[in-house]
Amino acid sequence: MSSKRPFYITTAIAYPNGVPHMGHAYEAIATDCIARFKRLDGYDVRFLTGTDEHGIKMLQTAQKAGLTPRELLARNVPRFQAMVEGFGLSNDDFIRTTEERHKASAQAIWEKMAANGDIYKSTYAGWYSVRDEAYYAEDETTLNSDGVRLGPQGTPVEWVEEDSYFFRLSAYQQKLLDYYAANPGFIMPEARRNEVVSFVSGGLQDLSISRTTFDWGIPVPGDPKHIMYVWVDALTNYITALGYPDTQADLFRTYWPANLHVIGKDIIRFHAVYWPAFLWSAGLAAPDRVFGHGFLFNRGEKMSKSVGNVVDPFDLLAAYGVDPVRYFFLREVSFGQDGSYSHDAIVARMNADLANDLGNLAQRSLSMIAKNLEGVVPTPGALSAEDEAILSLADGMLEKAREAMESQAIHHYLSAVWAVVAEANRYFAAAAPWALRKTDPEKMGTVLWVTAEVIRQIAILAQPVMPTSAAKLLDLLALPEDVRDFAHLGAGHRLASGGTLPAPVGVFPRYVEPEAAG
RNA sequence: GGCAGCGUAGCUCAGUUGGUGAGAGCGCCGGAUUCAUAACCCGGAGGUCGGCGGUUCAAGUCCGCCCGCUGCUACCA
Numbered sequence: 001m002s003s004k005r006p007f008y009i010t011t012a013i014a015y016p017n018g019v020p021h022m023g024h025a026y027e028a029i030a031t032d033c034i035a036r037f038k039r040l041d042g043y044d045v046r047f048l049t050g051t052d053e054h055g056i057k058m059l060q061t062a063q064k065a066g067l068t069p070r071e072l073l074a075r076n077v078p079r080f081q082a083m084v085e086g087f088g089l090s091n092d093d094f095i096r097t098t099e100e101r102h103k104a105s106a107q108a109i110w111e112k113m114a115a116n117g118d119i120y121k122s123t124y125a126g127w128y129s130v131r132d133e134a135y136y137a138e139d140e141t142t143l144n145s146d147g148v149r150l151g152p153q154g155t156p157v158e159w160v161e162e163d164s165y166f167f168r169l170s171a172y173q174q175k176l177l178d179y180y181a182a183n184p185g186f187i188m189p190e191a192r193r194n195e196v197v198s199f200v201s202g203g204l205q206d207l208s209i210s211r212t213t214f215d216w217g218i219p220v221p222g223d224p225k226h227i228m229y230v231w232v233d234a235l236t237n238y239i240t241a242l243g244y245p246d247t248q249a250d251l252f253r254t255y256w257p258a259n260l261h262v263i264g265k266d267i268i269r270f271h272a273v274y275w276p277a278f279l280w281s282a283g284l285a286a287p288d289r290v291f292g293h294g295f296l297f298n299r300g301e302k303m304s305k306s307v308g309n310v311v312d313p314f315d316l317l318a319a320y321g322v323d324p325v326r327y328f329f330l331r332e333v334s335f336g337q338d339g340s341y342s343h344d345a346i347v348a349r350m351n352a353d354l355a356n357d358l359g360n361l362a363q364r365s366l367s368m369i370a371k372n373l374e375g376v377v378p379t380p381g382a383l384s385a386e387d388e389a390i391l392s393l394a395d396g397m398l399e400k401a402r403e404a405m406e407s408q409a410i411h412h413y414l415s416a417v418w419a420v421v422a423e424a425n426r427y428f429a430a431a432a433p434w435a436l437r438k439t440d441p442e443k444m445g446t447v448l449w450v451t452a453e454v455i456r457q458i459a460i461l462a463q464p465v466m467p468t469s470a471a472k473l474l475d476l477l478a479l480p481e482d483v484r485d486f487a488h489l490g491a492g493h494r495l496a497s498g499g500t501l502p503a504p505v506g507v508f509p510r511y512v513e514p515e516a517a518g
Numbered sequence: 519g520g521c522a523g524c525g526u527a528g529c530u531c532a533g534u535u536g537g538u539g540a541g542a543g544c545g546c547c548g549g550a551u552u553c554a555u556a557a558c559c560c561g562g563a564g565g566u567c568g569g570c571g572g573u574u575c576a577a578g579u580c581c582g583c584c585c586g587c588u589g590c591u592a593c594c595a
Contacts, residue, residue: 194522195590202591265589332530338588345530348544356557364554371553415532415543422543425558434553510555 004044008255009035012263012271013052013095013237016076017061020083022296022341023264025313029326030293030335030410031262032089036464037405037413039090041486046255048241049084050095051077055230056130059216069216073098083313088322088467095241097218097233106228106236107221108245112282113167114221124164124208127157165210165226172277173204179276179286187272188291188408189336192265196272207274235275239284247284258287260408265292291408294338296329316346320511323466324350330465331418335410347511354469357421358458359508361428365451366476366504368433368444377452377478378445379497387450390427391491393420394457398489401461417461424454452477453495460484472507 011031014024028049035047053073062072077096084091095102113119127149149157180186180197187193210226211217217227236244238261242252257279263271268290276286298311316325328349333339369375383391397417404412428451436444459473463484474484478501483493 191523191589198521198590334531340530345544351555351557352544355555360555360557362554364558366554368553418543428553429551429559432551432553432559434551437553506555508555510557 004042006046006254007035007038007043007260008046008048008242008258009038009260010047010238010241010258010262011049012261012267013050013097013234014080015055015057016051016053016073016080017058019076019079020313022298022311022313022316024080025083025087025316026296026329026333027262027264027293028084028089029087029329032087032091033326033330033410033464034260034262034405034408036090036467037401040460040463040484041402044254046093046242046251047089047091048093048095048238049089049091050093050237050241051080051097052230052234052237053077053096053098054217054227054233056211056214056216059214060130070098086314086317086322087326090467093241095237097237099240102233102237102240103218105240105244106218106233109236109239109278109282110228110232111221112245113278116281116283118168118171118281119165119209120168121163121165123161124166125161126159128160129155129157160213162212163226164208164212165220165223167207167209167232167278167281169204169207169274169277172280173200175280176200176204176273176276183288185289185407186286187268188289192268192272192292196268199269200273204273231270231274232278235270235278238287257285259289261287261290262408263290263292265294268292291336293336294333296333297338297340298342311341320346320350323469324354324508324511327354327414327465330410331414333411335408350508350511353418353421354508355510357418357425358462359506361421361425361451362455362473362476363504363506365428365433365448365455366501368437369448369452369501370504372437373445373448375501375503377495377497377499377501378449380446380449381442383446383450386427386431387446390420390424390454391450393423394454395490397457397461398486414465417458420454421458424451424458427451427454449495449497456495457489460486460489469507472505476502476504476507478502 009031011027014020031047031049035045039045051073053069058069058072062069065072067075073096081094084094097106110119177197177200180193180200184193187196207229209229209232210220210223211229212225212227215227217230218233220226220228238258239252239256242255243249244252246252247256261271261275271290275290279286320328324346328341328346329339331353332341332345332349369377380387397420400416401413404410404416428447431447433444433447433451436447455473456477456479459470459477462470462473471484477495478499479495487493
């Protein structure tokens, strides 16, 4: 067991009845950025992602394609795994809910909840929307002009009457409200918390948690005609991956309760209401925080197949490269709010922030070291007020970044780092080392050292967003692998003088439009 | 209908508990420079802070009403 503080972070598990879209990738890179940040900041991080593979929608999609569910999964899940790979995720595990370990886990939590008296059998009759995965009361539905009955979301519903097991969610209303009150950071952003509190305050109905109308799911223990409601199945993935039901094993003891579930704002209720109740019922602790991120829009429009503006995340990778795409989404979008993207916006960020500001700064300063100092890191002389000022700003980045990341304000963390990039450019221009080369070579060396030191700290802090590019930058500074974590930021670990640097190469190329088709 | 939030320069947005002449980035215009990825640096253009009214010595920042937008939720039908 590690002496480091544990940090367990998860994405939601993706529903692979289709191929990955940019929304999946967005959640993945944001969560990965947080995981990497915590790891570099000295935490013992466990990072989980995966796929949610049961449920009637999966079955129906497969049937439409003339496939079995397993065949559909065999076709789609590798795409999600390729996305995880392609976007550079540092996950420790990839869970699939069709795995045997998960079946055992889901059945175990069911039995715990049943043993606690929270599950009872009754009859459910009502209107069910497959698309919404939800039941509606008669008066919540409407008949449209074609005689088709629709649910409140406008999706078709069908009459379902079946035996069902119910979870006594109503018994947890007050406990949930108390938990929200005692843990104001449980649901973030705050606006989401208000919505959940308001919803729970309005009263909770018991939840139907089994189905008998189809069989693509995990059988209810002792009553295999029933399969579990997908959310009981899906949410449990977070503990399955820690070895549940073996709650005494190191993995579970170390990492549960989870520190952070990163999810889309559309599934807040399942994570902030149902999930804690299930856990308490099973005698387990609720997670520390559920963060609901926003949705992405393509040029301000919601992505939809009919509009034809669905963006394939792999296309973005091919067009811009993984690190620029990661940087763009994490910098441009306020984490927790909806965001918009477009080719122009991505290129603007890529060229302005990465190529012009950071990349060019590294290139111009390092190439001066290469050309004038034979690639040897100079020894600084006496530091001027300007030297001290920029170093002090660089030293202050970590605190600001940490503070931002405490509330998952990824965009604030990045803007704090890039504010220093901008200031470093001003510093460099004002110090004009190319002029000092003739008038005051020692001072030129000092300026180049200060600049390289500032770049060192920026690169270390850029690792969570752009792991590959930041590593290249650190390679250019000949920084050993074991001194690239946040413990090596600040005045206590300045860039060593005297070392020889490799020949500088561009790390962040400008994006130039491909030649117009001729 | 209820609850919550939002509406600030062309665009995307910051603006702590009300107090020097309202900001940043991008874009645009002009200048400077040549170490560098035609990049960096400097300067500028420039918005009735959605509208009206109010509180205050002082409001983008508080109160009321109105308009527009978003989310959650309820209900009518």
